[in-house]
Amino acid sequence: MNNSNLSRTGKNQRKIAALCLGGVLVMGVSACNEDSDSDDTIESAEAAALINPADLAQRQTIDRNHGPYGYRQPGYVNQDAYISENVEGVDNLAYYGDWDNNVVQIIDIDNMRLLRTVSTGDGPYGIDQQGTNKAYALTRRTESLTTVDNYTLDYDGMIELQHKPRSTNFNANTLLSLVSGGDKAMTSIIRTDKDKVVKVIGENVLTTPHDFGGSLSTGHPLWVSDHHFFMIDRAGRQIQLWNRNGDMLSSLDTVTSTHHIFQAPAATAEFSERNVFYAVVEGNQNEKTSPGIIRFSIVHNSLKQTAQVELHGFDPENLDISTMGSHHATFHPDGQTIYMGSAEGHVFVIDKTSMSVIAMVDAGAGAGHTTFLPMRNQAIITNHNSTYMTVIDTVNHEFVRNVEVAQDASPDYKSQAHTSGVSLDMKYFYSAASHDGDFFRIDLDSWEVSKLHIGGNLLMGSFVWNGEGVNM
Numbered sequence: 001m002n003n004s005n006l007s008r009t010g011k012n013q014r015k016i017a018a019l020c021l022g023g024v025l026v027m028g029v030s031a032c033n034e035d036s037d038s039d040d041t042i043e044s045a046e047a048a049a050l051i052n053p054a055d056l057a058q059r060q061t062i063d064r065n066h067g068p069y070g071y072r073q074p075g076y077v078n079q080d081a082y083i084s085e086n087v088e089g090v091d092n093l094a095y096y097g098d099w100d101n102n103v104v105q106i107i108d109i110d111n112m113r114l115l116r117t118v119s120t121g122d123g124p125y126g127i128d129q130q131g132t133n134k135a136y137a138l139t140r141r142t143e144s145l146t147t148v149d150n151y152t153l154d155y156d157g158m159i160e161l162q163h164k165p166r167s168t169n170f171n172a173n174t175l176l177s178l179v180s181g182g183d184k185a186m187t188s189i190i191r192t193d194k195d196k197v198v199k200v201i202g203e204n205v206l207t208t209p210h211d212f213g214g215s216l217s218t219g220h221p222l223w224v225s226d227h228h229f230f231m232i233d234r235a236g237r238q239i240q241l242w243n244r245n246g247d248m249l250s251s252l253d254t255v256t257s258t259h260h261i262f263q264a265p266a267a268t269a270e271f272s273e274r275n276v277f278y279a280v281v282e283g284n285q286n287e288k289t290s291p292g293i294i295r296f297s298i299v300h301n302s303l304k305q306t307a308q309v310e311l312h313g314f315d316p317e318n319l320d321i322s323t324m325g326s327h328h329a330t331f332h333p334d335g336q337t338i339y340m341g342s343a344e345g346h347v348f349v350i351d352k353t354s355m356s357v358i359a360m361v362d363a364g365a366g367a368g369h370t371t372f373l374p375m376r377n378q379a380i381i382t383n384h385n386s387t388y389m390t391v392i393d394t395v396n397h398e399f400v401r402n403v404e405v406a407q408d409a410s411p412d413y414k415s416q417a418h419t420s421g422v423s424l425d426m427k428y429f430y431s432a433a434s435h436d437g438d439f440f441r442i443d444l445d446s447w448e449v450s451k452l453h454i455g456g457n458l459l460m461g462s463f464v465w466n467g468e469g470v471n472m
């Protein structure tokens with residue numbers, strides 16, 4: 001492949017891009033986005049994914065060598081940031097949106113104390129990090145975002161939108177962030193250095209999906225390259241490929257809505273895998289459609305599905321398809337297997353190469369997110385509708401134990417938060433018992449649980465770690 005035929009980006013532009021990336025890591029401020037796309041930018045999404053992929057928050061983790069494979073952030077939102085300074089002089093912080101009280105709770109992780117409470121717009125479901133300087137609270141009951149300054153740990157303004165926010169994806173190369181729609185199949189592009197919306201794509205029409213996973217109009221957005229991104233239209237059951245100019249290049253129809261798109265860890269991926277993507281098919285209980293994963297690539301600016309695996313097919317005689325449904329999957333740090341929870345209470349282990357289920361492990365009701373502990377060869381499963389989390393041996397893909405973290409649980413609410421974190425020395429695991437209003441810590445040696453009662457409903461958030469820290 002002759003890369004010179006795939007791009008018309010000049011040397012000066014590449015130099016500017018490099019300087020902008022340096023600005024992200026040093027200052028978090030840039031003037032790189034003054035101009036929109038032009039004929040001088042990369043036009044092929046397929047080529048861009050290979051030779052100019054977006055920094056999906058993995059570059060900093062690889063550079064800092066946090067743990068085996070340089071892998072720390074398993075999430076699909078901007079869960080982690082690495083910062084060494086704030087006004088309080090606190091090293092490690094957790095930010096959680098409090099849905100009930102319209103605030104963001106900022107927690108001193110090491111001392112297990114509430115540090116700051118920041119008022120937001122209506123309905124802060126979570127809060128995503130936008131590089132080192134700031135975070136955006138996802139106020140899902142309003143057409144706006146609330147900005148929190150990572151140094152002052154205080155309110156820093158509001159960004160008006162044409163839709164309610166669902167979630168974001170920050171691109172450290174360009175300082176642009178995607179904000180997908182909660183009530184409309186739309187995505188806004190924000191210049192985070194100016195907190196300014198510079199482009200809005202999609203249709204300004206209210207939509208309501210009916211598959212597993214709720215009523216949000218879109219799934220989680222994802223940058224493909226500095227100039228291309230995915231939007232998931234959940235009601236339309238489509239994955240869409242867009243460019244920054246606002247052109248939809250291609251769409252891929254899916255059997256049900258999809259939740260998020262992800263890739264193998266950058267530290268393990270071959271060059272050709274930069275253009276390989278995976279998407280969680282959520283399933284539909286009423287239509288008896290199984291959740292699963294599809295694999296696809298960008299070919300000549302078109303989305304081409306190359307494989308699919310259905311979870312129900314692993315044990316159709318014993319699995320009740322009408323109780324199944326998924327919203328999250330995570331690659332093991334080795335880049336070979338994918339862990340995926342399902343609502344009925346199992347975690348499925350999928351081999352990347354064969355795209356087949358190789359193991360099924362008992363977990364709890366609402367099994368959702370997987371947090372890997374690569375230094376311990378274990379994973380912790382968030383069971384959204386159970387009182388306990390499940391620990392799995394990732395060498396043999398076997399159940400290890402359950403750890404009680406919540407007082408009660410119900411199918412009607414989240415007993416455990418979407419977001420979890422692991423200390424840089426991998427001695428402690430942190431998350432929240434959402435409905436109880438408790439932030440908790442699990443000692444990974446003794447499995448003892450310590451709790452900080454905050455109140456409210458702590459559903460989703462992000463972690464800010466001391467940028468000088470490394471795994472011990």
